């Protein structure tokens with residue numbers, strides 16, 4: 730049972746993909762758009778690869794380059810560089826292909842409870858974003874809801890590494906135990922936040938069981954952001970003061 734932190738909650742940080750918006754099919758569509766562009770500027774790509782094959786190519790680079798695992802952008806650029814060297818398109822076309830992917834990657838659908846919750850938070854808490862991906866809250870029109878946004882790319886380490894949680898703590902200017910971190914991934918969000926001493930909230934919209942291969946950690950489990958708003962309000966009403 731997780732109880733309200735000593736001194737109250739002063740900051741709330743959010744994972745992005747599948748926490749604030751649905752990413753189902755978004756990456757697949759973005760990959761297809763990138764592939765269509767590459768096939769149009771370089772027919773050899775279409776002769777040698779189907780759109781699905783590029784995923785395997787990315788996984789191969791992921792295995793080969795542990796130094797790029799926290800940086801999904803650099804990983805994708807490296808895949809495009811190798812593909813260009815093999816099939817005969819230049820870095821400029823590769824960069825353009827990446828931009829096409831990135832544009833499409835931001836065509837996401839916010840969950841219905843995202844804006845109502847974010848609207849209710851700024852007056853009470855420091856609000857931050859922490860992502861392992863290359864989503865940008867600015868491109869989705871949400872920057873005004875956040876005091877800061879961190880990515881694994883900026884920080885050089887991905888959740889659950891303590892470095893990114895430590896960076897969030899610094900940016901929030903709040904001790905870890907007064908930060909609620911909300912995310913959909915048990916391993917990176919919940920375990921990472923718990924180990925760093927934040928209040929971990931597992932946003933489990935599909936009500937999945939805790940993964941059998943993951944050590945259990947004390948956390949709060951909620952099935953909506955609306956429930957998160959209610960919990961924070963309860964804690965405020967119970968006299969646990971937010972930031973001043």
Ligand SMILES: [Mg+2]
Nearest residue numbers: 744746747913
């Ligand atoms: Mg997520």
